[in-house]
Amino acid sequence: MPKKLISVKVNGRTHEEAVEPRTLLVHFLREKLNLTGAHIGCETSHCGACTVDIDGQSVKACTHLAVQCDGSEVMTVEGLASLSGKAGVLHAVQEGFYKEHGLQCGFCTPGMLMRAYRFLHENPSPSEDEIRHGMAGNLCRCTGYQNIVKAVQYAAAKLQQDQKVAA
Amino acid sequence: MNAPDNDALDRMAALQGMGDSRLRKEDARFIQGKGNYVDDMKLPGMLHMDIVRSPFAHARIKSIDKSEALKVPGVIAVLTADDLKPLKLHWMPTLAGDVAAVLADQKVHFQMQEVAVVIAEDRYAAADGVEAVIVDYEELPVVMDPYAALLPDAPVLREDLAGKTSGAHGPREHHNHIFTWDAGDKAAADAAFAAAPVVVKQHLHYPRVHPCPLETCGCVASFDPVRGELTTYITSQAPHVVRTVVSLLSGIPESKVRIVSPDIGGGFGNKVGIYPGYVCAIVSSIVLGKPVKWVEDRIENISSTAFARDYHMDGEIAATTDGKITGLRVNVVADHGAFDACADPTKFPAGLFHICSGSYDIPAAHASVKGVYTNKAPGGVSYRCSFRVTEAVYLVERMVDCLAQKLGMDKAEIRAKNFIRKEQFPYTSAFGFEYDSGDYQTALDKVLDACDYKALRAEQAATRADPDSPTLMGIGLVSFTEVVGAGPSKVCDILGVGMFDSCEIRVHPTGSAIARMGTISTGQAHATTYAQIIATELGIPSEIIQVEEGDTSTAPYGLGTYGSRSTPVAGAAIALAARKIHAKARKIAAHLLEVGENDLDWEIDRFSVKGDPARHKSMKDICWAAYNNVPAGLEMGLEAVHYYDPPNFTYPFGIYLCVVDIDRGTGETKVRRFYALDDCGTRINPMVIEGQIHGGLTEGYAVAMGQQMPFDAQGNLLGNTLMDYFLPTFVETPHWETDHTVTPSPHHPIGAKGVAESPHVGSIPTFTSAVVDAFAHLGVTHMTMPHSAYRVWQQLVASGVAL
Numbered sequence: 001m002p003k004k005l006i007s008v009k010v011n012g013r014t015h016e017e018a019v020e021p022r023t024l025l026v027h028f029l030r031e032k033l034n035l036t037g038a039h040i041g042c043e044t045s046h047c048g049a050c051t052v053d054i055d056g057q058s059v060k061a062c063t064h065l066a067v068q069c070d071g072s073e074v075m076t077v078e079g080l081a082s083l084s085g086k087a088g089v090l091h092a093v094q095e096g097f098y099k100e101h102g103l104q105c106g107f108c109t110p111g112m113l114m115r116a117y118r119f120l121h122e123n124p125s126p127s128e129d130e131i132r133h134g135m136a137g138n139l140c141r142c143t144g145y146q147n148i149v150k151a152v153q154y155a156a157a158k159l160q161q162d163q164k165v166a167a
Numbered sequence: 168m169n170a171p172d173n174d175a176l177d178r179m180a181a182l183q184g185m186g187d188s189r190l191r192k193e194d195a196r197f198i199q200g201k202g203n204y205v206d207d208m209k210l211p212g213m214l215h216m217d218i219v220r221s222p223f224a225h226a227r228i229k230s231i232d233k234s235e236a237l238k239v240p241g242v243i244a245v246l247t248a249d250d251l252k253p254l255k256l257h258w259m260p261t262l263a264g265d266v267a268a269v270l271a272d273q274k275v276h277f278q279m280q281e282v283a284v285v286i287a288e289d290r291y292a293a294a295d296g297v298e299a300v301i302v303d304y305e306e307l308p309v310v311m312d313p314y315a316a317l318l319p320d321a322p323v324l325r326e327d328l329a330g331k332t333s334g335a336h337g338p339r340e341h342h343n344h345i346f347t348w349d350a351g352d353k354a355a356a357d358a359a360f361a362a363a364p365v366v367v368k369q370h371l372h373y374p375r376v377h378p379c380p381l382e383t384c385g386c387v388a389s390f391d392p393v394r395g396e397l398t399t400y401i402t403s404q405a406p407h408v409v410r411t412v413v414s415l416l417s418g419i420p421e422s423k424v425r426i427v428s429p430d431i432g433g434g435f436g437n438k439v440g441i442y443p444g445y446v447c448a449i450v451s452s453i454v455l456g457k458p459v460k461w462v463e464d465r466i467e468n469i470s471s472t473a474f475a476r477d478y479h480m481d482g483e484i485a486a487t488t489d490g491k492i493t494g495l496r497v498n499v500v501a502d503h504g505a506f507d508a509c510a511d512p513t514k515f516p517a518g519l520f521h522i523c524s525g526s527y528d529i530p531a532a533h534a535s536v537k538g539v540y541t542n543k544a545p546g547g548v549s550y551r552c553s554f555r556v557t558e559a560v561y562l563v564e565r566m567v568d569c570l571a572q573k574l575g576m577d578k579a580e581i582r583a584k585n586f587i588r589k590e591q592f593p594y595t596s597a598f599g600f601e602y603d604s605g606d607y608q609t610a611l612d613k614v615l616d617a618c619d620y621k622a623l624r625a626e627q628a629a630t631r632a633d634p635d636s637p638t639l640m641g642i643g644l645v646s647f648t649e650v651v652g653a654g655p656s657k658v659c660d661i662l663g664v665g666m667f668d669s670c671e672i673r674v675h676p677t678g679s680a681i682a683r684m685g686t687i688s689t690g691q692a693h694a695t696t697y698a699q700i701i702a703t704e705l706g707i708p709s710e711i712i713q714v715e716e717g718d719t720s721t722a723p724y725g726l727g728t729y730g731s732r733s734t735p736v737a738g739a740a741i742a743l744a745a746r747k748i749h750a751k752a753r754k755i756a757a758h759l760l761e762v763g764e765n766d767l768d769w770e771i772d773r774f775s776v777k778g779d780p781a782r783h784k785s786m787k788d789i790c791w792a793a794y795n796n797v798p799a800g801l802e803m804g805l806e807a808v809h810y811y812d813p814p815n816f817t818y819p820f821g822i823y824l825c826v827v828d829i830d831r832g833t834g835e836t837k838v839r840r841f842y843a844l845d846d847c848g849t850r851i852n853p854m855v856i857e858g859q860i861h862g863g864l865t866e867g868y869a870v871a872m873g874q875q876m877p878f879d880a881q882g883n884l885l886g887n888t889l890m891d892y893f894l895p896t897f898v899e900t901p902h903w904e905t906d907h908t909v910t911p912s913p914h915h916p917i918g919a920k921g922v923a924e925s926p927h928v929g930s931i932p933t934f935t936s937a938v939v940d941a942f943a944h945l946g947v948t949h950m951t952m953p954h955s956a957y958r959v960w961q962q963l964v965a966s967g968v969a970l
Binding site for chain 1: 193195200204207381432464692857859866890894897
């Protein structure tokens with residue numbers, strides 16, 4: 001099948017790659033770029049384990065074509081920690097999931113983190129109900145969600161505090 | 168001993184041992200996208216496998232044409248049953264003593280059954296190849312109902328078993344019959360029923376559901392033709408058992424087979440069995456001499472890998488007029504699908520279903536389970552429960568509710584009246600289980616107080632009295648007992664291997680340690696909690712204790728993680744391995760301090776001389792000495808291995824209370840409150856326990872309120888994507904309240920009983936109890952799961968209370 005050349009910035013680094021037009025973004029990330037953080041759980045956009053951030057929006061990479069990302073900026077879970085700008089310092093959502101026991105098997109976690117990251121941009125001080133609705137596109141089979149809600153609350157508080165300190 | 172001083176408290180806290188809500192050691196890699204799951208594996212030259220599956224539930228294969236598929240760019244090979252036949256691998260033994268087709272041999276027995284595999288250079292080419300394989304089928308009559316399967320003129324499903332009048336579990340009475348298994352004393356139970364003034368009967372269907380972990384099943388098989396060694400990375404909850412089976416099937420010595428379960432994205436029983444995809448990937452790798460990856464998609468996972476439940480139960484309970492239970496009888500028709508591939512201990516084809524006398528002192532009981540073949544996928548695994556315990560608990564809790572309703576008694580009162588009392592433990596049930604410990608009444612009182620049960624009942628009475636109330640209020644109450652930690656090898660084995668588990672601990676000269684285990688975490692935080700047990704036993708900080716499991720080349724043989732057996736069995740192995748090290752450490756300490764072993768006290772992390780605590784040697788000192796200065800006659804080093812064969816099962820229990828409000832207009836059920844009190848004996852990490860309970864409750868909620876695998880009459884599975892198969896989201900999932908009591912197991916080295924499955928087992932009947940309770944005043948005694956809005960709305964209409 002003829003390939004198409006695309007240029008995608010992933011976690012701050014530009015990649016020029018020839019891909020089959022049918023290549024799914026999640027396979028492009030996992031198999032071409034060896035970024036295996038985004039997982040495949042359902043192939044139908046329901047579980048959200050493949051959630052990444054494209055140009056400031058949460059996108060499920062299992063039903064998105066790599067060619068659709070030509071010229072886009074993509075962020076995956078692997079890029080999250082580097083946002084702090086300091087080596088070894090986790091992003092607030094990562095810290096929240098760790099501190100509040102927001103994960104068990106870890107399979108949904110990268111997608112959860114990427115959705116939480118974007119959601120807290122959309123709504124920096126959400127109520128529990130808003131968190132539950134804002135994160136509803138991501139499924140978890142292990143935690144029962146209660147501690148993930150706490151993790152997002154933890155991250156929201158930390159991000160707000162960081163902002164205050166910066167101001 | 169004096170009260171611990173501040174120094175002692177500091178030293179104890181530094182260990183982060185048992186009882187500490189220590190944060191998880193596993194998390195660092197998962198939150199940074201550095202987990203290592205099967206589909207993350209990439210080996211040089213790796214090929215990809217995909218599977219051609221049957222669109223029909225029952226059909227004869229007239230021909231398979233591979234020619235077009237082999238022309239697809241990138242396709243390397245196509246294998247069918249005929250290709251596997253010379254290797255005698257077209258059929259394989261199941262864990263239940265039956266055989267299952269690896270690739271369909273002349274006939275398909277269920278929709279989505281594996282018919283052929285395509286191996287290609289990448290996953291897209293493999294999928295293209297699958298599309299190009301042409302299979303000609305001749306449809307056969309389909310049998311989806313297990314009762315219809317047993318009719319005299321029912322179609323013969325398993326032609327390969329023609330003439331076999333007995334199977335692995337005794338005589339077969341019909342061509343679609345697998346086994347009949349009995350437990351308890353039938354004559355005694357019949358006598359109790361004959362004499363009983365009150366008898367209640369209820370038919371209960373526990374629908375077929377699927378464990379549906381978020382990661383599907385898959386493997387990467389890599390055979391090295393030069394060394395003759397096979398390595399397989401696999402989504403398995405029991406890697407050592409897989410190695411044994413692979414060795415038996417392939418003829419490769421077990422020493423040259425390495426099975427690795429890396430990070431596993433949830434199991435819940437779905438990843439215990441050995442699936443055709445694994446076998447085909449391994450065969451393909453052996454034939455082609457290259458690594459072969461197979462990872463199923465979600466539709467394949469739900470359609471063809473192990474389901475759970477599908478029990479049709481007829482329960483009967485006998486009692487006195489004042490509510491003392493005198494007998495229990497149950498007859499089950501169990502739909503096992505096309506092959507008997509349940510994962511149960513060999514001697515128990517219905518698992519531990521005979522725990523169905525529950526938390527109650529029932530003098531006479533009998534259970535009979537009949538296994539039946541149908542045109543559905545094989546399985547029958549324990550979905551987040553010990554073997555068939557969910558079915559058992561559902562049965563007894565529903566029957567007790569039905570009895571209470573018949574007698575006009577309160578749910579709490581009838582339970583209290585029939586509890587096995589604290590002083591009766593150890594208690595031998597009518598089915599022969601020896602319950603280790605329990606205090607059900609204390610737990611019940613605690614829950615009723617915490618939820619102000621009386622006020623709830625008063626509120627419910629007021630709601631019922633108000634004809635304009637937009638909702639019906641229901642209160643569910645369950646007092647469950649589980650049986651977990653399989654199990655004692657005298658009764659429990661899988662393929663003849665006793666169900667022990669194991670631990671090997673090595674303590675290094677500088678005082679850190681590594682423990683290798685026969686189990687494998689699928690999210691239970693073993694690396695965190697196992698280290699805590701060692702920390703407390705040996706006085707080594709859990710932070711510097713590594714836990715490794717899942718690699719058969721390094722870990723000692725163990726039976727794996729399912730049936731809540733990790734803590735009850737492997738947790739005991741850890742404690743006892745640690746105690747062997749502790750005993751040796753004492754000898755070394757005595758030698759270093761120049762006193763007798765009996766002149767030493769152990770305190771937290773050190774041995775000190777009795778009466779002179781200033782003279783002491785810390786575990787760190789002893790670790791160093793173990794490698795250079797040991798008493799004469801003692802071996803150097805500080806290592807131990809323990810294989811733990813449990814003397815008994817453990818019996819965790821709990822009391823769950825649920826309040827629901829049902830919308831009379833829509834049938835939607837809102838869970839207003841769910842209060843879960845669990846007693847799992849000694850608690851190792853309260854944070855992890857609570858997380859496990861939240862997860863189990865949520866899976867229970869899924870089963871009770873929405874999960875089922877619906878089939879049409881042709882055997883088409885109507886719900887095999889996450890569009891149709893219910894996994895609760897953040898929005899539906901209730902808020903959980905947790906509580907606990909602590910009744911240690913007297914026979915377990917640290918008193919722990921296991922916890923992860925209790926909330927699943929206990930919550931499902933609690934939801935049914937609550938939903939039915941909302942209709943109890945209208946004469947409704949039972950409603951079949953799942954309690955989806957449509958079904959509940961149908962009941963509202965039938966009861967004349969729909970708005």
